[in-house]
Amino acid sequence: xxxxxxxxxxxxxxxxxxxxxxxxxxxxxxxxxxxxxxxxxxxxxxxxxxxxxxxxxxxxxxxxxxxxxxxxxxxxxxxxxxxxxxxxxxxxxxxxxxxxxxxxxxxxxxxxxxxxxxxxxxxxxxxxxxxxxxxxxxxxxxxxxxxxxxxxxxxxxxxxxxxxxxxxxxxxxxxxxxxxxxxxxxxxxxxxxxxxxxxxxxxxxxxxxxxxxxxxxxxxxxxxxxxxxxxxxxxxxxxxxxxxxxxxxxxxxx
Numbered sequence: 001x002x003x004x005x006x007x008x009x010x011x012x013x014x015x016x017x018x019x020x021x022x023x024x025x026x027x028x029x030x031x032x033x034x035x036x037x038x039x040x041x042x043x044x045x046x047x048x049x050x051x052x053x054x055x056x057x058x059x060x061x062x063x064x065x066x067x068x069x070x071x072x073x074x075x076x077x078x079x080x081x082x083x084x085x086x087x088x089x090x091x092x093x094x095x096x097x098x099x100x101x102x103x104x105x106x107x108x109x110x111x112x113x114x115x116x117x118x119x120x121x122x123x124x125x126x127x128x129x130x131x132x133x134x135x136x137x138x139x140x141x142x143x144x145x146x147x148x149x150x151x152x153x154x155x156x157x158x159x160x161x162x163x164x165x166x167x168x169x170x171x172x173x174x175x176x177x178x179x180x181x182x183x184x185x186x187x188x189x190x191x192x193x194x195x196x197x198x199x200x201x202x203x204x205x206x207x208x209x210x211x212x213x214x215x216x217x218x219x220x221x222x223x224x225x226x227x228x229x230x231x232x233x234x235x236x237x238x239x240x241x242x243x244x245x246x247x248x249x250x251x252x253x254x
Contacts, residue, residue, distance in 0.1 A: 003091035004113045007063065007098055008105055011087075012136060014059050015103040015186075020161055021049025021143040025178065032224075036061040046180050049143045053085040055101040057224070063089045064226055071241060073097075073116070073248075074221040082200050084216055088116055088223075095244070102188040104135025106214075117251040123218050124252050128210065135188050142181045144171070149179050161186045163193040220248055 001009075017040075027048040031039070039058050042048060050058065056072040063070035069090040076083030086099040094115040097106045106114050109132055114122075122130050140161050144152070149171060151157070156165045162183045171181035191197065191213060201211035209215045222232035228241035233249060235242050 003068070004094070004096060006066075007068065007089045007091045007096065008113075010062055010066070011059060011098040011100050011105065012103065012138070014055075014062055014100040016138040016140065017043060018055050018058055018100060019043045019046060019049035019141045019143055020051070020055075020101075022148055024145050024148065025049055025143045026051065027054060032057055036065050046141065046143060046174055046178075049141075052099075052101040056085040056087045056099070059087040059098060059100045060089075060224075061226065063087070071223045071225045071244065073217075073223055075216045076219055076221060077203065078221060081196050082203060082216070083221065084213075099135075099188075102135065102191055103138050103186065104133050104188045107132045107134045117247055119214075120217060120220075120248060120251040123215055126210065128212050128214060131214065133188050133214070137185045137187045140183045140186045142168075142183050144179050144181060146173065146177050146179060149181070158193045158195075160191060160194040163190045218252060220245070220252065223248075 025048050027042065027050055031050065031054050039061065053072070060070040060072050071088045072085055073088050074083065074085045086097050088095050089098055094113060096113040097116055097119065106119055108114055108130065111134065114131060119131055122128060142161060149168065152168065153165055158164060162168050162181070167183050168181050171179045174180045200213060200216065204211050204215050209218065220233065222230060223241050223245045224230050225241045228239040231239065231241045231245055233245065
């Protein structure tokens with residue numbers, strides 16, 4: 001098994017293990033201070049969940065525990081909900097994208113993982129068709145308050161990760177006021193049910209870009225690592241994370 005294959009295996013496992021939740025049941029903002037053992041115990045206990053940033057951070061911590069260099073990459077429009085966060089990991093001489101939130105990695109047409117710098121260069125050249133979103137379906141545990149679940153069912157609200165409300169049929173109350181729903185067949189394609197999906201595609205069209213979700217990567221907001229913390233564009237610290245971010249910005253500009 002190659003390093004890249006190992007990172008994909010870990011991502012697949014994490015995609016079904018990390019609990020997702022909405023605002024009222026999110027792990028507190030200090031999740032980034034918690035080690036992988038603490039996060040594992042909280043998800044196993046269905047204590048609280050995370051969104052894309054917490055998912056990416058947890059996967060990064062998992063990779064770090066296996067001795068792999070890893071970061072999280074925040075992309076999208078600043079001060080807006082039109083953002084997404086994925087995990088980057090060094091494997092096989094490349095820095096590749098692994099997203100446990102939507103359960104995919106980015107490859108070329110032959111199935112070989114693409115380096116993030118290559119991904120950005122291809123998107124900048126409007127050649128996103130050369131980037132393959134290679135993923136699998138998984139089941140995710142979604143934590144909802146009783147009030148949230150009743151509101152979603154009553155109004156037939158579609159959103160990530162459940163899509164159609166019929167996918168919330170397998171739910172049970174695990175403690176007073178808190179429900180765990182096992183959501184089937186979650187994959188990248190279901191991101192189209194995300195309530196901000198149309199806002200993203202409209203903004204991309206307005207900026208002259210194809211309405212493809214991954215073009216959000218052409219708006220890099222910054223990188224985070226366990227060692228260096230949050231590193232936005234313009235950060236003046238001489239750190240490995242800052243050096244990598246400069247490379248990503250350069251790839252985007254080439």
